[in-house]
Amino acid sequence: MKRQVLVLGAGMIGTCTALQLALRGHAVTLVDRREPGRETSYGNAGLIQREAVEPYPFPRDATTLARAAFKRGVDVNYHLGALPGVAGPLARYFANSQPARHAVIAQAHARLIEHCTAEHAPLIERAGASDLVRHDGFLFVYREAASYVQGVERARALAQSHGLQHAELDPDALAAAEPALRRRLAGAVHWKDSWAVSNPGELVSRYAALFTREGGHIVRGDAGSLRASASGWQVDTEQGAIDAEHAVVALGPWSDPLVRSLGYRYPLFVKRGYHRHYRGGEAPHLAMLDADRGLVIVPMQQGVRITTGAEFARLDAPPTPVQLERAHALASELVDLPEPVEDTPWLGARPCTADMLPVMGAAPRHRGLWFNFGHAHQGFTLGPVCGRLLADLIEGATPVVDPLPYAPTRFG
Numbered sequence: 001m002k003r004q005v006l007v008l009g010a011g012m013i014g015t016c017t018a019l020q021l022a023l024r025g026h027a028v029t030l031v032d033r034r035e036p037g038r039e040t041s042y043g044n045a046g047l048i049q050r051e052a053v054e055p056y057p058f059p060r061d062a063t064t065l066a067r068a069a070f071k072r073g074v075d076v077n078y079h080l081g082a083l084p085g086v087a088g089p090l091a092r093y094f095a096n097s098q099p100a101r102h103a104v105i106a107q108a109h110a111r112l113i114e115h116c117t118a119e120h121a122p123l124i125e126r127a128g129a130s131d132l133v134r135h136d137g138f139l140f141v142y143r144e145a146a147s148y149v150q151g152v153e154r155a156r157a158l159a160q161s162h163g164l165q166h167a168e169l170d171p172d173a174l175a176a177a178e179p180a181l182r183r184r185l186a187g188a189v190h191w192k193d194s195w196a197v198s199n200p201g202e203l204v205s206r207y208a209a210l211f212t213r214e215g216g217h218i219v220r221g222d223a224g225s226l227r228a229s230a231s232g233w234q235v236d237t238e239q240g241a242i243d244a245e246h247a248v249v250a251l252g253p254w255s256d257p258l259v260r261s262l263g264y265r266y267p268l269f270v271k272r273g274y275h276r277h278y279r280g281g282e283a284p285h286l287a288m289l290d291a292d293r294g295l296v297i298v299p300m301q302q303g304v305r306i307t308t309g310a311e312f313a314r315l316d317a318p319p320t321p322v323q324l325e326r327a328h329a330l331a332s333e334l335v336d337l338p339e340p341v342e343d344t345p346w347l348g349a350r351p352c353t354a355d356m357l358p359v360m361g362a363a364p365r366h367r368g369l370w371f372n373f374g375h376a377h378q379g380f381t382l383g384p385v386c387g388r389l390l391a392d393l394i395e396g397a398t399p400v401v402d403p404l405p406y407a408p409t410r411f412g
């Protein structure tokens with residue numbers, strides 16, 4: 001049966017949800033206040049992270065916590081004034097990061113990650129986006145011998161339990177593989193199944209173009225105007241009010257205000273992150289995580305992109321790019337990054353939940369309303385599989401994975 005669906009939010013998650021529905025012949029309108037893929041899905045590190053089988057836990061060791069508390073690293077920064085507002089969700093995130101609980105959550109996370117490359121592949125092909133995607137993996141580089149040993153132990157365990165391919169590079173092998181490195185490091189783990197996209201926003205644009213070729217409509221509008229109507233749901237757009245039987249909330253970090261206005265209180269928060277491009281030096285071949293410092297260096301169309309860790313701040317608070325300044329100094333120890341491309345850093349916000357899993361499925365108290373948000377550090381990776389899951393649930397088809405761990409009812 002052909003269904004009419006409004007998808008609110010044209011980031012990677014909303015665009016893939018709309019696309020998966022359109023590919024099945026449903027009548028879909030994708031609503032955003034901007035062009036598709038111009039927000040969080042634009043500014044990430046562009047990694048399709050097949051290796052990311054475990055979600056990021058809240059740090060629990062004293063050294064990392066102290067570094068975060070005193071704002072000494074690039075991995076964590078915070079605005080003191082934002083903490084009271086996020087204390088509740090952060091306390092639950094901390095509790096869920098306790099090793100036994102995290103292991104259970106990681107199983108549910110891995111079930112989605114396992115499908116990431118297989119679900120991106122046909123969309124990349126049909127969208128004519130192969131020129132944007134490299135299949136040669138993601139490097140975790142280690143500065144210190146002790147952390148390299150730990151990284152290798154972890155990699156071996158994950159590779160074995162999740163069927164992942166990896167290679168261990170000693171200092172010589174790493175120097176040979178990455179001549180752009182300016183100093184000798186302790187080693188690297190090369191995750192071979194992960195992919196790197198040279199312009200993440202452009203990949204979303206190509207998926208959006210495929211969506212329109214498949215009969216979908218993209219309309220500028222304000223998701224905040226969503227209301228119940230005689231036929232189901234209605235939203236105001238530049239083309240007037242549009243009605244549909246179903247509406248999907250896929251507004252990434254902006255989902256919370258909308259679902260709150262409908263009476264839903266979820267333990268959501270954002271981890272803001274910055275990036276900036278640099279040119280004028282030799283770019284590395286592969287995307288690399290500086291595992292001992294918590295920053296990512298990735299060659300992109302626009303230049304070499306550096307991305308930072310988490311900043312706990314209000315979504316709309318002014319930028320405080322201290323982590324990026326530090327990240328640039330640290331990254332410059334590894335590769336030559338002389339000239340910034342942009343005048344100011346890009347700022348975005350990872351949409352996070354207290355249990356590190358996305359919120360996906362039917363809204364508990366509203367017929368025809370669906371949620372697909374909270375994909376945190378891996379929303380760019382998970383767009384196609386989570387779009388497919390939503391399409392399965394809306395159609396009543398057998399879901400690609402068991403949806404229970406992600407159900408919007410799980411928070412009570």
Ligand SMILES: Cc1cc2nc3c(=O)[nH]c(=O)nc-3n(C[C@H](O)[C@H](O)[C@H](O)COP(=O)(O)OP(=O)(O)OC[C@H]3O[C@@H](n4cnc5c(N)ncnc54)[C@H](O)[C@@H]3O)c2cc1C
Binds near residue numbers: 046049
């Ligand atoms: C620094 C950084 C690095 C990252 N690196 C990676 C990575 O390498 N790999 C990975 O998988 N993930 C990565 N992520 C996470 C990933 O970027 C996010 O999980 C993902 O982009 C979220 O997608 P989304 O579609 O939910 O949100 P978004 O892309 O933010 O889309 C939400 C959309 O909603 C629209 N919107 C908001 N409010 C309204 C409104 N009122 N009316 C209409 N439209 C509205 C916005 O315009 C936007 O287009 C990273 C994130 C950051 C910040």
